[in-house]
Amino acid sequence: MLFSFLNKSVHLHGFFETDIYSDMQKPFYVKILLVATLLLGFNAFAQETDNSSAEENGSVKAEIKEFIAHHLLDSHDFTLYTIDEENNEHFGFPLPVILWDNGLKVFSSSKFDHGQAVAEVDGEHYALYHGKIVKTDAQGTINYDEEGHATNVKPLDFSITKNVVFIIVVSLLMIFMFSRMAKTYKGNMIPKGIGRALEPIILYIRDDIAIPNIGEKHYKKYMGYLLTVFFFIWIINLLGLSPLGVNVTNNIAVTFCLAMFTFFITAFTANKNYWKHIFWMPGVPVFMKIVLAPIELLGTLIKPFSLMIRLYANITAGHLILMSILGMMFIFKSWLGSSMSFVLASALSFLELLVAALQAYIFTMLSALYFGMAVEEPEDH
Amino acid sequence: MEKLIEQFSFGLFFWQLLLLIILLVVLRKVAWKPILNAIDERESGIKNALEAAENAKKEMQNVTADSERLLQEARMERDSMIKEAREMKEKIVADAKELAQVEADNMISQAKTAIEGEKKAAVADIKNQVATLSLEIAEKVIKEKFSEEGKQLKLVEEMVSDIKLN
Structure with missing residues (x-):
């Protein structure tokens, strides 16, 4: 056995x-x-x-x-199908994002605009990077290390995905x-x-x-x-x-x-x-x-x-x-x-x-x- | 492996854990317990019913055997009764025959005695009548004989001559 x-x-x-x-x-x-x-x-x-x-x-x-x-990945919004990829038009609905980053932060995933926008909540900026929420600056800059991994801080994510x-x-x-x-x-x-x-x-x-x-x-x-x-x-x-x-x-x-x-x-x-x-x-x-x-x-x-x-x-x-x-x-x-x-x-x-x-x-x-x-x-x- | 660890989402894990615990607790209470109990109850009910049917079947078999036995006994009793009756009949017939024989014998002997008695009486009667008749004849004869004086004197003379004086 x-x-x-x-x-x-x-x-x-x-x-x-x-x-x-x-x-x-x-x-x-x-x-x-x-x-x-x-x-x-x-x-x-x-x-x-x-x-x-x-x-x-x-x-x-x-x-x-x-x-x-x-x-195959989880996502922060509920997209049934994409209407127009180029204009970022999707059919679906946003889901709540719950973060623990020096206090509870709750906001709608529509703020990310399907990963194309940087969400600003209580003076902090968050962006989606490969389906994960990372903390960024106002421009949504992602920093990489030598191996190509993002070095941005990842807050604890309890989102209703x-x-x-x-x-x-x-x-x-x-x-x-x-x-x-x-x-x-x-x-x-x-x-x-x-x-x-x-x-x-x-x-x-x-x-x-x-x-x-x-x-x-x-x-x-x-x-x-x-x-x-x-x-x-x-x-x-x-x-x-x-x-x-x-x-x-x-x-x-x-x-x-x-x-x-x-x-x-x-x-x-x-x-x-x-x-x-x-x-x-x-x-x-x-x-x-x-x-x-x-x-x-x-x-x-x-x-x-x-x-x-x-x-x-x-x-x-x-x-x-x-x-x-x-x-x-x-x-x-x-x-x-x-x-x-x-x-x-x-x-x-x-x-x-x-x-x-x-x-x-x-x-x-x-x-x-x-x-x-x-x-x-x-x-x- | 690296990719898997990277892909591991703590948030998803947290929600899955929470929801699975809720699901386990709630379903155990509202679903699994009543369902499994009902199924168990039903199964034991079916088992009991089957056992009862089996018992009833056995009882039926016993009853059938009993009635069979009773029938057999009744048949035997009937046979013995018939046999007894036949014996009794034969005995009665034999007894009656014997009794009749004795009675008949008695009657015959009585008749014989009666006949004997009658015969004797008749003979005696005949004897009497003969005697009477003889006397009457004798009377008549004597009367005849003594009707004439000569005859009477002759007879007396004869008688006197017969009588020898001793």
Whole structure:
């Protein structure tokens, strides 16, 4: 068990030490080139008639790349779509910005004007730099160090960003949905309405995730967390696939928070037997006990860490590929290539629907597994 | 890794933490507890109902076996009763026959005695009548004989001659 986790972490280290955005796109663009050469016969005449298309393609590619990068990040305003890029016209609404910078500062994100203006609040100036709020002078000057990083002071940012709005929306939706479902059980043994669809899922989590992994005796106290996390991840993943395209689980902060919960619940509900297996592994020589203790201790951290990275990486990769394929339509500009990438994107969307549920399942399943380890009784071996 | 750390937004983490705690607490109270309790209740209800049905089935089987047994017993009783009745009938018939025989014998013997008595009476009667008739005949004869004086004197002479004086 332990070694498999170590292996996984090694693999994951290799995965994210490289630059995710550029690296994942590189092999992908190779694929695009392959497809493009195959399709060249069909759109060669289109290329001939338009001499400037190569140059145009380059700028389109850059635009797509920027758009994808932007899509994957959180933002301080809720933009549904851009009407006119050049005139900075967007359809959406601003969100509140909350900063802690020598006192609480609250203002509307419309002051940033989609990153093009410097906001002035109480004599301080703030600007958006790659989606982050930095403190600047009145002109919005960004200072860089030798490595090209901005050296401006970053105030503590508690803004209600697009992702926070979505977390709130999903939370309210869940409370509304499940409290309504709970009410249908009153004086009635069979659920009504949405409960009919949700009850089998709840039963599945109880009977196939919680009970087999945690055991009949202890599973009840974890059910609330497992159900909440499963539905939260699932619904938020699904909403991420909707045309609103708000992607919450591809934020490391969100997955970190979820994984942290699993870690703390495991740590706080663990019994003596669990800690004994970590610090003083029974049944092995004393020397091995000393060697194993730090490894096992590290293992307890790696387990939730793998949860965090798995969810983050899966959702990020899914969106990246989906958006790239969608972007291909604009690069090909031919009825065959574009329609093929449309078909591909549709197929991939179905896959992503599966991944949305699968990642929620895996997160819940592994959390249950860790809880099961924490409450395992010595005689269970 | 660097990019990930750079991307980490403390604000988002803070809100996620806060909202997840709220969500966990609220959902546990308003949703999961009532839902899971209702499901548990329903499942135990179903389990109990199934058990009750199983018990009822067993009871039914017992009842069927009981009635079967009762039927068997009744049948046996009937058979024994019929047998008893037949025996009794035979006994009664035999008894009656015996009784009739004795009665008949008695009657025959009584009749015999009666006949004997009658016969004797008749014989005696006949004897009497014969005697009477003989006497009457004798009377008539004597009367005849003594109707004439000569005859009477002759007879007396005869008788006197018969009587030898000793």
